[in-house]
Amino acid sequence: MVSISSLLSRWGSPLLICSPHLSRPNLLLLPNNKYATFLLGSSERLVRVSSPIAHAKGGRHVWARNSNRLLRGYCCVEASVVAASDDNYGNKQVISVTPRLYDYLLTNVREPEILRELREETAGMRGSQMQVSPDQAQLLAMLVQILGAEKCIEVGVYTGYSSLAIALVLPESGRLVACERDAVCLEVAKRYYDRAGVSHKVDVKHGLAADVLRYMIQMGEACSYDFAFVDAEKRMYQEYFELLLQLVRVGGLIVIDNVLWHGRVANPLVMDSKTLSIRNFNRCLMEDKRVSISMVPIGDGMTICRKM
Numbered sequence: 001m002v003s004i005s006s007l008l009s010r011w012g013s014p015l016l017i018c019s020p021h022l023s024r025p026n027l028l029l030l031p032n033n034k035y036a037t038f039l040l041g042s043s044e045r046l047v048r049v050s051s052p053i054a055h056a057k058g059g060r061h062v063w064a065r066n067s068n069r070l071l072r073g074y075c076c077v078e079a080s081v082v083a084a085s086d087d088n089y090g091n092k093q094v095i096s097v098t099p100r101l102y103d104y105l106l107t108n109v110r111e112p113e114i115l116r117e118l119r120e121e122t123a124g125m126r127g128s129q130m131q132v133s134p135d136q137a138q139l140l141a142m143l144v145q146i147l148g149a150e151k152c153i154e155v156g157v158y159t160g161y162s163s164l165a166i167a168l169v170l171p172e173s174g175r176l177v178a179c180e181r182d183a184v185c186l187e188v189a190k191r192y193y194d195r196a197g198v199s200h201k202v203d204v205k206h207g208l209a210a211d212v213l214r215y216m217i218q219m220g221e222a223c224s225y226d227f228a229f230v231d232a233e234k235r236m237y238q239e240y241f242e243l244l245l246q247l248v249r250v251g252g253l254i255v256i257d258n259v260l261w262h263g264r265v266a267n268p269l270v271m272d273s274k275t276l277s278i279r280n281f282n283r284c285l286m287e288d289k290r291v292s293i294s295m296v297p298i299g300d301g302m303t304i305c306r307k308m
């Protein structure tokens with residue numbers, strides 16, 4: 001076994017931080033091309049160790065004793081694979097998407113021409129990083145198709161990329177209620193709905209999404225929607241979710257974007273209000289027996305919820 005102090009001396013000048021924020025013993029491996037960072041700790045003590053991995057060949061194991069538990073981390077030089085090995089995870093290996101691997105993945109996405117044009121036009125606009133990725137849009141469209149959805153809701157339209165992906169696969173009789181507070185973005189979205197010939201399927205609601213959803217419930221539309229996608233204000237996620245749970249039928253889906261929040265949700269040292277909101281929301285969803293859930297590491301992380 002290697003003690004933390006000998007680990008530190010062997011790896012040169014790593015970073016050492018103590019924090020009271022972890023609620024249970026934890027081990028995270030966050031490799032990139034140059035460093036591997038390990039968080040080892042408990043509610044009493046968190047140790048973060050970063051080490052250059054430039055000279056490593058193959059994988060290497062690191063042991064550290066935390067309270068009375070032995071934690072073992074496996075640091076992979078091939079950054080496309082993360083492997084964790086401890087009491088919780090066994091020897092499970094999971095893919096970590098590198099830029100090269102993501103480029104490859106995108107060559108396997110069938111992005112309709114009109115969506116590509118919208119994405120390229122939006123690239124020059126403020127906030128273009130907010131748009132869902134082509135692989136996410138493809139997954140949303142597939143979920144809508146699998147469900148045979150006729151009635152959908154989107155919370156957070158921006159310039160319309162995800163809503164257009166959904167509208168394109170809706171049947172002619174289908175309807176998407178698209179909620180957005182920014183009129184300038186909506187002008188771009190509406191232009192593309194027109195160009196794609198799907199304007200008749202999209203009911204644009206300009207205003208605050210929670211108000212629109214409340215109004216829809218008051219108008220007797222509860223339990224009548226098949227699918228909802230949430231991609232707006234992060235601190236409102238719980239509220240959107242509660243309203244959409246009323247609007248969606250049993251067996252319908254609510255898909256929530258940005259649930260991994262650029263990885264910040266997994267870093268106990270990050271405590272800003274948006275990260276806390278999403279972390280709390282994820283924790284509540286875990287315990288929410290009204291839905292079955294699947295958190296998918298696509299884009300910035302999406303959770304698919306099915307109403308029971």
Ligand SMILES: C[S@@+](CC[C@H](N)C(=O)[O-])C[C@H]1O[C@@H](n2cnc3c(N)ncnc32)[C@H](O)[C@@H]1O
Nearest residue numbers: 130131132156158161162180181208209232233
């Ligand atoms: C992440 S972007 C949506 C991206 C979009 N789904 C796409 O793929 O292009 C979030 C959008 O939500 C809108 N938004 C934020 N808070 C809102 C609210 N309370 N009501 C309605 N729209 C809101 C923002 O104006 C922004 O355009």
